Amino acid sequence: MRLSLDGFRAGLHPGTTYRVAFSGGLDSAVLLDLMCEVRRVSGIRLSAVHVHHGILPAADAWSRHCAAVAKEYGVALDILRVDGRPGPGESPEAAARNARYRSLEALLNPGDILVTAQHLDDQAETLLLQLLRGAGLAGLAAMPKAAPFGPGILHRPLLRYGRRDILAYARNKSLRWIEDPSNRDEHYDRNFIRRRIMPELAVRWPAVAANLARSAGHCAEAAGLLDKQADILLATATAADEPGSLDVGAVQRLHPDEQRLLLRRWIRKRGLRVPPAKLLDRIRRELIETAAEHAPAIAWTEGTVRRYRHRLYLLPLAADFDASWTAAWSGETPLTLAGNGGLDAALRPGPGIDPDKWRSGCITVRYRRAGDRLEPAGRKGHHELKKLFQEAGLPPWLRDRQPIVCIDGRIAAIGGSRWLASEFAGCPEGVNIVVRWTPEPVMDRRNGSDAATQP
Numbered sequence: 001m002r003l004s005l006d007g008f009r010a011g012l013h014p015g016t017t018y019r020v021a022f023s024g025g026l027d028s029a030v031l032l033d034l035m036c037e038v039r040r041v042s043g044i045r046l047s048a049v050h051v052h053h054g055i056l057p058a059a060d061a062w063s064r065h066c067a068a069v070a071k072e073y074g075v076a077l078d079i080l081r082v083d084g085r086p087g088p089g090e091s092p093e094a095a096a097r098n099a100r101y102r103s104l105e106a107l108l109n110p111g112d113i114l115v116t117a118q119h120l121d122d123q124a125e126t127l128l129l130q131l132l133r134g135a136g137l138a139g140l141a142a143m144p145k146a147a148p149f150g151p152g153i154l155h156r157p158l159l160r161y162g163r164r165d166i167l168a169y170a171r172n173k174s175l176r177w178i179e180d181p182s183n184r185d186e187h188y189d190r191n192f193i194r195r196r197i198m199p200e201l202a203v204r205w206p207a208v209a210a211n212l213a214r215s216a217g218h219c220a221e222a223a224g225l226l227d228k229q230a231d232i233l234l235a236t237a238t239a240a241d242e243p244g245s246l247d248v249g250a251v252q253r254l255h256p257d258e259q260r261l262l263l264r265r266w267i268r269k270r271g272l273r274v275p276p277a278k279l280l281d282r283i284r285r286e287l288i289e290t291a292a293e294h295a296p297a298i299a300w301t302e303g304t305v306r307r308y309r310h311r312l313y314l315l316p317l318a319a320d321f322d323a324s325w326t327a328a329w330s331g332e333t334p335l336t337l338a339g340n341g342g343l344d345a346a347l348r349p350g351p352g353i354d355p356d357k358w359r360s361g362c363i364t365v366r367y368r369r370a371g372d373r374l375e376p377a378g379r380k381g382h383h384e385l386k387k388l389f390q391e392a393g394l395p396p397w398l399r400d401r402q403p404i405v406c407i408d409g410r411i412a413a414i415g416g417s418r419w420l421a422s423e424f425a426g427c428p429e430g431v432n433i434v435v436r437w438t439p440e441p442v443m444d445r446r447n448g449s450d451a452a453t454q455p
C-alpha cells in the first residue's frame, strides 16, 4: 500500500501525546518524519525517545545521530540508557528487547501513546517465526496494531505498509538513517527469514507478506474471542475469598481444553509468559486432577504454580523480595513493596484502623519476625501469627510475604486489613482507615510488552 500522509494520519488524534520510539534506523526515521507531518497539519503533541542499549561500540554514535535528527525536526528527544546484557538463558536479542520495552513502559504517562515502526513485512516475519516455534493462537496473532502498554498505549501505525513502501518514502524525502550491521547477520532467525525465506516465497507468491499478515489478523480475532471465553471461565473458577487463586473443584469440572485455556489466561493476566505445553499439562495432571499431597508445586522460568488444600496459587519469581526489608510510611501515598506489590490506605466505611490512632502514630511496614503475636480485633487473647495464618488456611509460602503495618512499633494490621489488632481497630460500623494490599500488579501480557508478539 502506498504510504501517504492522508492514509497514515487516519487513527491519530489531535490533542494526544505521542512518543516516537526512534532507533535511528530506516523504519523509525520514516515514522518520525510522518509524525512530524501529522503534527504540522493536526496539532498532535510529539516527542521522541531513543534507547541506548549500551552493548555495541556504535551505540554512542547512534544516540548522537538520533539527537541531531530530532533537533532538526524540533522534537524533544529522551535518551534512555539501559543494561541490555542478557541474563542466564536469555538470548541477546530478547535481553535487549526486554530492557528496551521495560524502559519505554516506565517513561509513559497515563494516556500517552508510544508509536513504534513495525510494518507489514515485520508482521509476516513474526508470524513465520511463531509458526516455526510451534506457537499457539496467541503467538500467531503476532503484533496488534494497538494494545495497552504500561500506563499508556503502544500503537504501530505503519503495520499496513510494506518495507518497500517505507523505503520509497524515505528516498523520496531524502531522509537519513543508520544501517544496523547486525540486521545482516543471518545467525539471527529473523534476519534469516527476512533475507533468505521471504524473497524465495515472494517469487512464487508475490503477496506473501500481505497474506501472512492477514492470517495473523484472523488469529488475533480468534484469540480475542478465546480470551473473552477464558475470562468467563476465570470468573467462575476464581476463589471467592482469595482473588488471584483458583478453586480446584471449579477447575476440575472443566473439560481439559478449557482447563488449559483457563490456566494460560490466568498466568498471562499476571504478566507472566505461559510455560510450554508439556509443563501446562503437568500442572493439570499433578495439581488439578490428582488428589493433593503436601502442597505440591510446579515451577518454570517465570514462576511457580502451587496447590494448597483446594486452591491453586500462582507465584511469580520475585528475586527482589526481601523478608528483612522495613520502611517508614506516610500512609498518605501508596507504598511500593519490592517484589511484593504495594499498599495503600484510605478512609472507608467498615472494619479498619481508628483514624485518630493512625494520624497520631508513626507508621512503619515490615515482614514477619520470630515471636510476632497479635490480639485480633473482636477476639480475646494474643496469638502467634503462625497460628492465625494456619487457622485462616493461608499457604505457608505466603506467610512471610504478608506486609505488617505497625503504629509506633506495634502491629496494627497484617496483609492489608485482613488481620487488625484490637488495640488499633476502630469501631467496625464507623469510617476507618482501611489498608489495602495488592500483592501483584495484574496485567495482560498480550499487550505490547509480550516478547512473543514483538520482533
Ligand SMILES: Nc1ncnc2c1ncn2[C@@H]1O[C@H](COP(=O)(O)OP(=O)(O)OP(=O)(O)O)[C@@H](O)[C@H]1O
Pocket (backbone or CB within 6 Å): 020, 021, 022, 023, 024, 025, 026, 027, 028, 029, 049, 050, 051, 052, 053, 100, 115, 116, 117, 118, 180, 455
Ligand atoms: N534503540 C531503540 N530506541 C528506540 N526505539 C527503538 C529502538 N530499537 C527499536 N525501536 C523501536 O522498535 C521498533 C521495532 O524494533 P526493531 O528492532 O524491529 O527495529 P528495526 O526493524 O530495526 O526498525 P528501525 O529500522 O526503526 O530500527 C522500531 O521500529 C522502533 O520504533
